[in-house]
Amino acid sequence: METVNQVIKGVPLNHYILLSAIIFSIGVVGVLIRRNAIVIFMSVELMLNAVNLLLTAFSVYHNDASGQVFVFFIMALAAAEVAVGLAIIVMIYRNTNSTDVNVLNKLKW
Amino acid sequence: MSISLFYFIAFLSIFFSLLVIFSKNPVHSVLYLIITFFTFTIHYILLNAQFLAIVNFIVYMGAIMVLFLFVLMLLNLNKESEPAKSNLLKIAGVVAGMCLLVTLVGSMKVLDTSNPVVLQNQNLGLVKNLGKVLFSEFLLPFEVSSILLLSAMVGAVLLAKKEPKLYK
Amino acid sequence: MIKLVYLIPLFPMLGFLINGLGRNVLPKSVVGFIGSLTVLLSFILSLTIFFELNASQTKSFIVPLFDWISAGNLTIPFSFLLDPLSSLMLLIITGIGFLIHVYSTGYMHNDAGFAKFFSYLNLFIFFMLLLVLGSNYVIMFIGWEGVGLCSYLLIGFWFTNASYASAAKKAFVMNRIGDLGFLIAVFLIFTTFGSVEFAKIFPQAANMVSGDKILILITALLFVGAIGKSAQIPLFTWLPDAMAGPTPVSALIHAATMVTAGIYMISRSNILFTLAPQTLEVVSIIGLATAILGATIAVTQTDIKKVLAYSTVSQLGYMFLGLGVGAYTGAFFHVITHAFFKALLFLGAGSVIHAMSNEQDMRHMGGLKKKLPITFLTMMIGTVAIAGLPPFAGFFSKDEILAHVYEHNKILWIIGVIGAVFTSFYMFRMLFLTFSGTFRGTHEQEHHLHESPKSMTIPLIILAVLSAIGGFIGIPEVLGGKHWLAGFLSPVFGSSSSIMGESGLDHTTEFILMGVSVAGALAALLFAYTRYVKNAHVPVGDQVKRNALAKISLNKYYVDEIYAALITRPLDALSRFFFKVVDKAGIDGIVNGLGSGANEASKGFRLLQAGNVGFYLFMMVAGIIALLVYGFYKF
Numbered sequence: 001m002e003t004v005n006q007v008i009k010g011v012p013l014n015h016y017i018l019l020s021a022i023i024f025s026i027g028v029v030g031v032l033i034r035r036n037a038i039v040i041f042m043s044v045e046l047m048l049n050a051v052n053l054l055l056t057a058f059s060v061y062h063n064d065a066s067g068q069v070f071v072f073f074i075m076a077l078a079a080a081e082v083a084v085g086l087a088i089i090v091m092i093y094r095n096t097n098s099t100d101v102n103v104l105n106k107l108k109w
Numbered sequence: 110m111s112i113s114l115f116y117f118i119a120f121l122s123i124f125f126s127l128l129v130i131f132s133k134n135p136v137h138s139v140l141y142l143i144i145t146f147f148t149f150t151i152h153y154i155l156l157n158a159q160f161l162a163i164v165n166f167i168v169y170m171g172a173i174m175v176l177f178l179f180v181l182m183l184l185n186l187n188k189e190s191e192p193a194k195s196n197l198l199k200i201a202g203v204v205a206g207m208c209l210l211v212t213l214v215g216s217m218k219v220l221d222t223s224n225p226v227v228l229q230n231q232n233l234g235l236v237k238n239l240g241k242v243l244f245s246e247f248l249l250p251f252e253v254s255s256i257l258l259l260s261a262m263v264g265a266v267l268l269a270k271k272e273p274k275l276y277k
Numbered sequence: 278m279i280k281l282v283y284l285i286p287l288f289p290m291l292g293f294l295i296n297g298l299g300r301n302v303l304p305k306s307v308v309g310f311i312g313s314l315t316v317l318l319s320f321i322l323s324l325t326i327f328f329e330l331n332a333s334q335t336k337s338f339i340v341p342l343f344d345w346i347s348a349g350n351l352t353i354p355f356s357f358l359l360d361p362l363s364s365l366m367l368l369i370i371t372g373i374g375f376l377i378h379v380y381s382t383g384y385m386h387n388d389a390g391f392a393k394f395f396s397y398l399n400l401f402i403f404f405m406l407l408l409v410l411g412s413n414y415v416i417m418f419i420g421w422e423g424v425g426l427c428s429y430l431l432i433g434f435w436f437t438n439a440s441y442a443s444a445a446k447k448a449f450v451m452n453r454i455g456d457l458g459f460l461i462a463v464f465l466i467f468t469t470f471g472s473v474e475f476a477k478i479f480p481q482a483a484n485m486v487s488g489d490k491i492l493i494l495i496t497a498l499l500f501v502g503a504i505g506k507s508a509q510i511p512l513f514t515w516l517p518d519a520m521a522g523p524t525p526v527s528a529l530i531h532a533a534t535m536v537t538a539g540i541y542m543i544s545r546s547n548i549l550f551t552l553a554p555q556t557l558e559v560v561s562i563i564g565l566a567t568a569i570l571g572a573t574i575a576v577t578q579t580d581i582k583k584v585l586a587y588s589t590v591s592q593l594g595y596m597f598l599g600l601g602v603g604a605y606t607g608a609f610f611h612v613i614t615h616a617f618f619k620a621l622l623f624l625g626a627g628s629v630i631h632a633m634s635n636e637q638d639m640r641h642m643g644g645l646k647k648k649l650p651i652t653f654l655t656m657m658i659g660t661v662a663i664a665g666l667p668p669f670a671g672f673f674s675k676d677e678i679l680a681h682v683y684e685h686n687k688i689l690w691i692i693g694v695i696g697a698v699f700t701s702f703y704m705f706r707m708l709f710l711t712f713s714g715t716f717r718g719t720h721e722q723e724h725h726l727h728e729s730p731k732s733m734t735i736p737l738i739i740l741a742v743l744s745a746i747g748g749f750i751g752i753p754e755v756l757g758g759k760h761w762l763a764g765f766l767s768p769v770f771g772s773s774s775s776i777m778g779e780s781g782l783d784h785t786t787e788f789i790l791m792g793v794s795v796a797g798a799l800a801a802l803l804f805a806y807t808r809y810v811k812n813a814h815v816p817v818g819d820q821v822k823r824n825a826l827a828k829i830s831l832n833k834y835y836v837d838e839i840y841a842a843l844i845t846r847p848l849d850a851l852s853r854f855f856f857k858v859v860d861k862a863g864i865d866g867i868v869n870g871l872g873s874g875a876n877e878a879s880k881g882f883r884l885l886q887a888g889n890v891g892f893y894l895f896m897m898v899a900g901i902i903a904l905l906v907y908g909f910y911k912f
Contacts, residue, residue, distance in 0.1 A: 066247075198891060
């Protein structure tokens with residue numbers, strides 16, 4: 001553990017923020033450019049993880065365990081979300097025989 | 110081990126997450142996503158957040174990814190069946206994402222915090238410490254989250270099962 | 278019994294409710310019976326209370342019913358004030374009201390709105406009683422507004438006729454102008470005296486200096502209210518038009534009771550007016566001007582009801598003249614006698630109109646004295662009474678006013694006597710044109726001529742008796758009387774007369790004054806007799822050329838035209854401007870513009886709701902970026 005501690009000693013907080021921002025943006029881009037509902041879902045997971053990482057980094061930076069507890073809650077939430085979301089996708093697939101979000105354009109004026 | 114380990118892992122995270130969104134085959138996407146999550150696990154370890162590292166490993170890489178793969182296989186989507194979006198939309202999406210990145214980075218500059226992350230308490234991310242916080246300060250949210258999980262489970266079962274024949 | 282005073286207005290209210298709610302169910306006989314009975318009950322009660330009050334030592338009773346408004350330092354109890362003034366008004370209202378109700382059962386018998394008419398009449402009696410019984414200005418104001426409403430409803434009773442409906446509107450609007458003055462006066466009274474109760478205001482006011490600015494303002498505004506309600510210059514034009522209503526209405530509301538509300542109100546507030554001599558001066562001048570104006574217009578009118586209407590305006594002017602010179606008792610005396618003879622005259626005119634199958638033009642009448650003997654006799658008594666010939670009622674009251682005027686200002690007296698001469702002339706002119714000579718109407722009308730039924734003639738007879746002897750309640754000392762009325766009313770006007778000082782005319786002067794006015798009235802009678810009976814002169818048609826004075830009088834001094842040119846038409850133009858430009862183009866334009874703008878914008882924007890999830894996400898991200906940029910680069 002000592003060594004691990006030494007490794008991160010030099011990393012500035014900004015770089016964690018930068019990393020998280022990049023991954024979050026990649027998630028956003030994924031959501032925007034893909035049409036497969038499952039891939040969009042995975043992009044959302046990417047975004048969630050980016051936030052998780054940032055929360056953990058801040059938790060360590062401020063020496064406050066609450067941040068990590070929060071990450072734990074987010075993970076629980078993500079698990080629930082994935083379960084329901086995938087169930088919805090399965091239903092959509094059953095009804096439309098596709099997971100293309102552009103097929104779901106009935107809800108409009 | 111040197112400080113460059115963080116940057117190497119960070120590079121891997123970005124690289125694989127890019128592969129996730131750009132690979133044509135959804136199954137490949139899932140696999141790349143697993144690798145991305147694994148790099149995240151390493152990040153947690155580097156931050157000495159051992160509990161989170163384990164949970165991330167089990168919940169994300171294990172349970173959630175299995176769910177994704179399972180659904181993909183179930184729906185038989187493991188081919189490049191996805192019709193491509195128009196290039197214009199793709200470019201627009203990328204531009205929007207880059208804008209977001211620029212904004213986020215810009216806001217980080219405004220924040221102007223560049224002190225190194227130093228672990229002051231060795232025990233911060235350990236199960237014992239987190240457990241104490243979780244079961245004292247966050248007891249109620251913890252219990253509520255159990256209800257959330259229960260309802261998610263019920264909902265998922267209800268949604269995914271065959272339509273009941275109401276008008277038999 | 279005095280505790281039961283609240284029953285007096287309650288009975289007519291009950292009658293209103295029964296007749297109003299059961300108007301489609303109850304037969305006419307029941308409606309008429311209920312309508313008259315409720316007023317009769319009130320009259321009996323008023324009479325008992327009157328005698329009780331007359332016998333009692335204390336002359337002023339306040340009967341509280343409940344606390345009506347209580348907010349901060351404003352307390353308005355719903356209570357009734359019973360004193361000589363209000364008890365006399367009660368007698369007039371319920372007594373004459375009852376007679377007119379009875380008369381109406383005959384007069385309105387063939388009208389489809391019989392029950393409606395009686396319910397309105399009962400409602401009117403209720404509000405009028407509220408007006409005179411209220412122990413503060415707010416209750417009085419309720420009655421004031423209520424009688425205005427009933428007046429409106431009854432003038433426009435035959436509202437299907439457009440000109441009748443607009444006459445009703447005219448009356449209502451003109452009354453509103455006065456009401457505004459009254460209302461502001463009440464506000465001022467509250468801010469000045471901290472109360473609207475008569476019993477609290479008047480003792481305070483009695484200690485104030487004569488000619489106090491705030492008192493002058495209050496009394497001027499109160500007088501504006503009285504001008505509107507009692508049809509004085511410049512708001513008198515509604516009263517002649519109000520003759521559009523059924524004749525019993527004209528008799529009850531527009532001659533005997535409602536139009537005297539202004540006089541009642543000023544008599545009630547006499548102490549305020551006494552301490553504002555400047556206002557009193559204005560009151561007397563306006564009263565006299567109205568008296569002369571009404572009298573000169575009445576001289577050339579050919580519509581029998583119009584003559585009486587202008588006569589009412591003129592007589593009201595005399596009452597205000599009396600108030601203006603401080604002859605409160607005299608003015609109120611004239612209210613009483615005028616109520617008798619003017620109600621009589623209107624009812625008589627109604628009887629004539631009834632007999633003539635709704636013909637009101639005197640040029641088509643004549644020679645009716647044989648066919649309608651009772652109507653003729655009673656109307657003659659009424660005419661003699663209003664002309665001021667002794668010993669009929671009008672003589673005593675009018676002479677009392679004129680004597681006070683003489684004492685106050687001799688020029689006013691001369692003008693007043695001239696007005697009285699005019700009064701005598703036009704009244705006898707009306708009488709002779711209607712009843713003497715030969716019949717000038719159509720054959721069909723002549724065939725239908727008949728004396729009115731008992732229900733109409735009996736009230737006429739009672740009123741004729743009252744007109745004949747009504748003056749004896751106030752025989753002046755000079756004629757050997759004790760002037761019972763002055764004694765009875767002295768608790769009400771006591772503080773005013775102590776400020777004013779006692780009248781100081783010697784008996785010789787008073788005799789001369791009486792002689793002059795009686796001689797004038799007799800001369801006018803003779804002139805009218807020679808002109809209309811001996812020479813059988815009949816007024817010519819409206820289109821015939823006549824001399825300038827007659828033309829001005831016939832056209833009512835062009836007052837309506839002047840008002841139309843000065844007020845109505847500019848107001849119409851202004852309203853039209855506001856309607857067309859400000860409202861239609863401006864406000865409506867903005868409102869409709871916003872509406873249609875939103876509509877048009879939605880037509881464009883709804884296309885964005887294409888149902889494309891990708892696009893929604895894109896917009897969402899764009900929104901997030903915008904928020905972030907705003908959050909970090911703005912501050």
